[in-house]
Amino acid sequence: MPEKPYDHTQIELKWHERWQNADFYQAEENSAKPKFYVLEMLPYPSGTLHIGHIRNYSIGDALARYKWMRGFNVLHPMGWDAFGLPAENAAIANQRPPREWTLQNIAAMKKTHRRFAFSYDWDREVSTCEPEYYRWNQWFFLKMLERGLAYRKKALVNWCPKCATVLANEQVVEGCCWRHEDTAVEQRALEQWFLKITDYADQLLDDMAQLEGGWPERVLTMQRNWIGRSEGAEADFKLAGTGEPIRVFTTRVDTIFGATCVIVAPEHPLNGTLLDAEGQARAKGMVDARANRDPGDIEKEGFFTGRYAINPYSGERVPVWVGNFVLMGYGTGAIMAVPAHDERDFEFCRKYGIAIRPVIRPVDGELAVEPGMQQSFTGDGIVENSGPWSGLTSHVARLEMSAFAERNGFGQAAITYRIKDWGISRQRYWGTPIPVIHCASCGVVPVPEEQLPVILPDRIEITGAGRSPLENVPEFVNVACPRCGAPARRETDTMDTFIDSSWYFYRYCDAHNGQMPFDPAKIAYWFEIDQYIGGVEHAILHLIYSRFFTKVMRDIGLIRNSEPARRLFTQGMVIAEGAKMSKSKGNVVSADVLAEKFGADTARMFVLFAAPPEKEVDWRAEGAEGISRFLGRVYRFATRNVGQGPAAGSSDRKVLRKLHQTLARITEDFETRWHFNSCIARIMELVNVLYAEEANISAAAMPEILEKLALMLAPFAPYVSQEIWEELGKEGPAFRQSWPVFDPELVKEDEAEIVVQVNGKLRGHIHAPFGTPKEELEARALAGERVRPFLAGKQVVKVIVVPDKLVNIVVK
C-alpha cells in the first residue's frame, strides 16, 4: 500500500468524532474490584490548558490506559479543580457568577478533555462549585460543629490586602500571600471559624506508619515537620509581688536551674499589666517590625520589664524581659532563657549582659565555666548544680522534674504542636457559605439540615476590599432565627476552597446521592484509593487536609478507613523561567499551542518524554518537533507496509527479537517505575531498527510487528495508535485490547557478547554461545588480537570471568 502522510489534525478529528459518546472507561463493577486511581488535577477550565495539569494528566492517563490493557480495571476519575479561580485575585473571582461560569467551563472542559484524553467517567462528574456539593460541605461543617470540631473565635489572622481575605497558615509563603508573593501578609484580629485539626495532630502523625512505603518519604517528612510535635514541660514562674504566674514551655526542663531570665513575647497578654505605656509602645513596635519583615533576619532585641519572677524549682528570682524572638503563636508565648544551653538564649543574654550559668555537663567532658564560654552546649548530659536532681542524666531529669511540677501544681509534662487549627473563614463571594445564623438572643445557631444547602445569591455587587460582598445582599443576610424566629443575620463568611478538595474523591464514588454525602457501602467497596497522583506542591496543604477529613468522616461513622490513599505518587512540578508554574503566578505555558501545532498525541507524548514523572521539568517546547517527527515516521512506516513485504525476510529474526526485547523492557518499566521517557525511547529505537531493516522484513512478520507497535503506542499516543490499528483492519479501540505479551525465547540473543577488559579497561569483545565454560572464555580472551598488545611484557596476575558477560585480565 502506498504510504499516507501523517496528518494529525485529520486523524484526531476523526477519532474525536467517533468516540464522542463512547464511554470506554466505565468501570465494570461486577468483575473483580477495579483499581481506584485518583488524579488530582484537571485541564485548566479557561480554555487555556495548564501545563502542570497536562503533565499530571498525561502521566496518570498513560498509566491508567496501560493498566486497562493489562486487564486491571481502573476507575480513573479526575479531581475537579477545587479552586476554580482563573486569575489573579478575589476581584475577578467576585465578578463572576459562579454557577454560570462553572457550567460554561464544564462544557469547555469536556471539549478539551475529550481532545486530550477520553477516559473521564462522565457519570461521576462532580463539580465542587455546584450547590449540591455545597450542601455536603455544609453538612460536614454542621457535624463538626456538633462535635466541637468547628468553633469561632476572635483571632489574629493572616490577611492578604490584595485578595482582601484571610489566609490559612498553610497559604502564607515567606510572609507573603501564596497567590501574591510580592504582597506582605498583615495580621488582623477578626472573628473567624476554625476546624480543630490540632485534635487530630497525633493521629495524623501516628497513622503515617500505615503510609510508609506507599507515600514518598519526602512528603511524610514535610508533614511531620509541619505538624511539629515536640515534647517538653510547662512550668509557672510567679511574678514577684503579685504572684501572677507566667507559664513557660520548654523541651529542656532539665536545664531550668540554668534559667537566668524569663522572656515573654511582645504581644503576650500579660504585657498589659506588666508594662508601662512606654514599654507597651516598644512591644507594639516589635510586633509591627516583625510583621513586615522576613522573620529570619531580624536581630534579637529585648528590654527589661523592671519585674522579677520566681523559678519554681530553685526559688531564684530572675528578671522578666520582653524579647522580639519569642513567638506568641507557639507554646505559651513565654520562655525561660537558659543561655548556657540554648543558642538563641545565649545570643540574647550575651547581648544584654544577662548571667550565663551552665548546669549540664557533657557525659565525657567538663562542666563549662562562665566567663569564657564561647557558645552554648545544647546536647544532653549530666545535670549539675540543680538541687536534688543533680547527677541525673538529662533524660531522667526531664521525666522526674515534670512529675515534680505536676505534684506541686505549677506545671506538667506537655506536648506542643506547630500545626494550628485550620482557619476556614474567607471573605469572598466565591465558596461554600458557612451554614450558621447569628441571632441576638440565641447566639450562633446552625442552619437546620433540611434547609441546606445555603446557596450564594446570584446577583452581587463588588465592594472591593475588606468585607465580604455578601454583606450587601439583604435577601441573603436577613433571615429569621431558626430557633426563636426573631430577625437574625446569616453568616457571610464562605469556606476555604481546600474544604472542597478534601473529600471530592469520596463524592466521586457516589456522585448523585441526594440523601447523604455518599453511601458508606460504596466507600467501603472503593476505598482506600489504590493510587493517588498529584503534585508535590500539595504535600502540606491538600494532603494534610484530606487526611484530616478522612479521620473526621471515620469518627462520624461514615467510613471505616483512616487514610484516604494507600499509595501516593507526587509528580514533579513544571518550572518556567526559574519559578514553579502556576495559575496564580501567571507564568503558565499554554500546551494548547503545542496541541494546535502538532496535535494532542504529540503534546501528551512530549510531556511524557521530557523527564521521568517524579522529576521537575524546566519547560521548553523545543523538543516537541522531534516527537511529531517520530509519530509521522511510525505512521508512514505502518501505512506503507500493511500487507507488504517479500516472501522471505533476511532480517525477520533480528527485527522480531528487537520487537520482543522492546516489549519486555517497556512492560517492565511500566510495571515498576513508570519511567515513560525511557519507554518512549525504547519504542523509538525499535522504529529506527525497523527503518534500517525495512526492505528485509517478510510479509509474514510484518503484521505482528505493526500490531504490537500500535498497541505499545496506545498509552502514549492513542490517536495514531488507533489509526494504525484500523489500517491493520482491526476492530475496536486499540487501547482496550490486551497489552501484548512478549515471548521470552525470542528476547534472548543467539550468543553472548562478552566484554574483554585489561585492568578494567575495555579492550575488545568476544562472541560465544551462552554457557561457555569459564576456562574457554579466559583462553579466548587472552588470545584475542586486540588484547595481546596490552599483555606484552606484563605478567598476568589474575583473570576474572563473569560467565556470559565479561572477562577482566589483571596484569602487572
Added chain:
RNA sequence: GCCCGGGUGGCGAAACUGGCAGACGCAAAGGACUUAAAAUCCUUUUCUCGGAAACGAGAGUGCGGGUUCGAUUCCCGCCCCGGGCACCA
C-alpha cells in the same frame, strides 16, 4: 542552621542488582532527493592528543579520598544547585 532531593556532552536525558558511560531526543554540521525550498532519508558530533584517512592512545559522570579485578552506582569528607522547615523554646 536542620531535614529531604539532585549534580552525567551545547541542551533534555539513559545506564534494571557494582560490569562496554552518554541509549533516545533536541540543537548543530555535512550529504542524498529537488529547478529551488519545505518535507523526507542518510552520516557525523564528550574532550584532548596523534593520523591524509580508516583508525589509534589518553582523560572523562561536581571536587578529594577509600573499598573493589572493576565505581555514574557502595563508604568517608567537602563544594554547588533545587525543595521543605526555621528565632518552634
